[in-house]
Amino acid sequence: MCDIGFYRFCLIGFLFFNLQVFGSIPQINDEEELARILAKKKAGDVYQTELLYKIVRSNLVITKPYLNDPDPKIRFWITTALANSKQPDAIPLLLLKLQDDEGNTRRSAIIGLTLFPRDVLFKRCTAESIEAIYRHACRWEDRCxxxxxxxxxxxxxxxxxxxxxxxxxxxxxxxxxxxxxxxxxxxxxxxxxxxxxxxxxxxxxDAEATDQLRLMAFTPEILPRVFAIKCLEYLKREAWTDTLIPLLDDERDALNIAPRPGVFYHRICDLALIAMIRIYGIESEISFQVVDFGPVRYSREQIAEVLRIIRSKQSD
CATH class of the missing domain: 1.10.287 (Helix Hairpins)
Known part of the structure; x- marks a missing residue:
């Protein structure tokens, strides 16, 4: 009986040892593979980018030794890979890289943070995190x-x-x-x-900012109206619909986003219509496609269609 018990003990110990050893192999392999990928990228192999994104997406932990690498290219590649991973566990690492010395790396970090839905992002944030984001914004850089x-x-x-x-x-x-x-x-x-x-x-x-926004929507100048429309689209508040409806009659050119000077694609009424569609989330219910950039001007029939859908929702 003692011999049987001894052999069982040895067998369990052997299995436990193998689990510890072989269970760590993927981690070791990932670390070695990441090092190889980065070395090839430094040598100019552009085909390593997708491999980098893939391995980082599958194992975020292996990036930590490279977050403060002395080579700015390495820090940029790793931060960009973390941003593309779209993994919530990458959020603390991206917040850290907002303080990087290189502007490109900071840009990748803030882009990565904006890819997360706000509820997902804020679950990983603290008041100190928001302070870090604000300090980054005050740099006045791309995506600030x-x-x-x-x-x-x-x-x-x-x-x-x-x-x-x-x-x-x-x-x-x-x-x-x-x-x-x-x-x-x-x-x-x-x-x-x-x-x-x-x-x-x-x-x-903020009451003052809200009142000024309403005034800008009704000012006769074009730029304040465009500014107000874009703000209202972002806020997505159905209560502001009455502010946007009068702007559907303003057919003046709004934004010069065409490739040639003097050629305008969107009018104020087009922007107001897009804002209303986005506020009510009815893109899948309308018979036409919303185009943010391009030679598209919406007809009075399309405007009437959107108003009918919105009014039916308001009456429900």
Whole structure:
């Protein structure tokens, strides 16, 4: 009996040992494979990118040794792979890379964070995380407007004064652009910052920003109307429908987004219609396709169709 018990003990020990050893093999292989992929990319092999995304998506942990790699290209590739993974576990790592020394890496990090639905993102965020996102937004870099919107979506009204400060700073930069021989170097981002901070303030319930938004929607100037429409589309509040309906009669050209100067694709009424479709989420219910960019102008019949669908929803 003692011999049988001893053999059982040895067998269990042997199995446990093998489980520990062989269970770690995939981790070791992934680490070695990632090192090989990065070495080949550094050597100029462009075909390694998809392999990099695939291995990072399957095992985020192996990226940690490279997050602070002295080579900026490595940090950029790893951050981009984390962003493309769309794995919630990548969120803390992307938040960390918002503080990277390289602008391209920071850009990949904020793009990765914006890919997550807000409820998924905020489950992995703390007040300190939002502070980090705000500090990144204040750099006035590419996609900084998305960072300001995340701050607004967080839902803490305590952010309103700091958002107003950035909005006013950006508005002042636009004035300097026209009046000063030496405007701020990053004034290019100022219009998007003004809009994003305004959106965030309205979403957080700032009464002054909300009243000004209503006034802009009814001002006769084109740019304030366009600004108001884009804000309302972002806010997605059905209560603002009455503000948008009068703009469906404004057939003036709104945005020069065509490839040739002086050729306009969208009118104010087109933008207002798109905003209403998005607010009510009825893209699958209409008989035509919504096109954000392209030579599309919506007919009065299409506008009437959207209004019929919206009114039927309001009456339900």
């Amino acid at each position: 407007d998305d960072a300001f919107k995340i701050v607004g979506d967080w839902g803490d009204a305590a952010w309103i004064p700091r958002l107003r400060e950035q909005k006013d700073k950006a508005a002042h930069a636009l004035i300097l652009k026209e009046t000063s021989p030496h405007p701020p170097h990053n004034v290019f981002y100022a219009p998007a910052i003004v809009q994003a901070c305004w959106m965030a303030m309205v979403k957080l319930g």
